[in-house]
Amino acid sequence: MQRLSVRKPSPYPIAIGEGVLAQVEVPQGPKALLYDRKVEGFALEVAEALGVPHRLGLEGGERAKTLEVYGRVLSFLAQRGLPRNTTLLVVGGGTLTDLGGFVAATYLRGIPYLSFPTTTLSVVDASVGGKTGLNLPEGKNLVGAFHFPQGVYAELRALKTLPPFTFKEGLVEAFKHGLISGDEGLLEVEGLTPESPRLEAYLAQAVAVKVAITERDPLERGERRLLNLGHTLGHALEAATHHALPHGAAVAYGLLYAALLGRALGGEDLVPLIQRLLRWLAPPPLPRLVWEDLLPYLARDKKKVSESLHWVVPLAPGRLEVRPLPEALLREAYGAWQAKLEAAGLVRP
Numbered sequence: 545m546q547r548l549s550v551r552k553p554s555p556y557p558i559a560i561g562e563g564v565l566a567q568v569e570v571p572q573g574p575k576a577l578l579y580d581r582k583v584e585g586f587a588l589e590v591a592e593a594l595g596v597p598h599r600l601g602l603e604g605g606e607r608a609k610t611l612e613v614y615g616r617v618l619s620f621l622a623q624r625g626l627p628r629n630t631t632l633l634v635v636g637g638g639t640l641t642d643l644g645g646f647v648a649a650t651y652l653r654g655i656p657y658l659s660f661p662t663t664t665l666s667v668v669d670a671s672v673g674g675k676t677g678l679n680l681p682e683g684k685n686l687v688g689a690f691h692f693p694q695g696v697y698a699e700l701r702a703l704k705t706l707p708p709f710t711f712k713e714g715l716v717e718a719f720k721h722g723l724i725s726g727d728e729g730l731l732e733v734e735g736l737t738p739e740s741p742r743l744e745a746y747l748a749q750a751v752a753v754k755v756a757i758t759e760r761d762p763l764e765r766g767e768r769r770l771l772n773l774g775h776t777l778g779h780a781l782e783a784a785t786h787h788a789l790p791h792g793a794a795v796a797y798g799l800l801y802a803a804l805l806g807r808a809l810g811g812e813d814l815v816p817l818i819q820r821l822l823r824w825l826a827p828p829p830l831p832r833l834v835w836e837d838l839l840p841y842l843a844r845d846k847k848k849v850s851e852s853l854h855w856v857v858p859l860a861p862g863r864l865e866v867r868p869l870p871e872a873l874l875r876e877a878y879g880a881w882q883a884k885l886e887a888a889g890l891v892r893p
Contacts, residue, residue: 576626
């Protein structure tokens with residue numbers, strides 16, 4: 545069992561391993577459960593172990609992060625007359641984690657919640673740091689709030705039920721944490737499986753990077769922006785493909801683009817490292833998209849400052865910059881990015 549603690553701005557424990565339900569500390573008061581139907585067996589195990597009478601199962605995926613589904617969950621809580629000291633338990637992957645956290649942030653102006661992430665993506669990213677949110681048709685994560693959980697409990701038995709690609713795509717975020725921190729161990733994803741003896745420590749190592757950054761900058765006013773590495777283009781790809789492209793794959797494609805930007809600005813050539821990641825991941829090929837196809841989504845990106853879109857540029861592992869970039873450079877890098885993907889067979893004919 546790996547145990548971490550977030551100290552600020554709102555302290556909470558993180559447990560990663562097998563048998564985490566024995567570690568759960570549930571606040572006093574009523575309890576409700578929101579869960580992804582794909583992991584209904586584990587969700588019911590949580591409900592029985594912790595005595596949760598109110599339960600709502602949803603289909604996961606980006607379709608869960610809509611205003612319509614959000615309203616449905618709020619009504620579920622309100623129809624049962626659940627008061628402000630209710631604790632919401634959220635069991636599922638990244639989309640359910642984002643949705644459940646936002647429900648908790650806004651129902652009765654804020655209730656406590658506990659996160660039980662069941663995918664690698666939600667373990668290393670969505671469940672930690674207090675970001676919650678929904679998508680709009682105009683773009684990803686354009687609605688949201690910072691609302692920190694009371695605890696995160698990652699049961700590794702749940703990861704053993706994941707399809708192989710779903711397991712791997714979540715580790716792209718852990719790889720990204722390695723680029724940000726310079727931790728070479730996190731860049732070694734090949735060979736990791738749900739049965740790997742080093743998986744528990746690897747996930748904890750990745751989570752520790754995010755914990756350290758979010759403690760120093762919980763509301764993303766400075767250093768936390770580094771965690772958006774690969775996400776600017778990645779989110780635009782997700783939106784342009786109507787969320788047919790999985791998040792981890794989108795970030796991997798975005799990391800390759802970021803590496804090309806870093807190389808163009810005189811940084812270390814990280815392109816071969818990201819190409820190795822893509823070969824391991826084997827993501828679904830992209831449709832043929834021109835730069836103009838992505839501009840509407842980039843224009844609405846939540847990382848804009850005034851009228852400038854700021855890009856996270858890796859110059860070397862552990863050395864990154866956040867800055868606006870000229871349009872000519874962005875277009876040139878996009879052309880190089882497309883050429884590399886076509887050569888790798890990652891663009892649909």
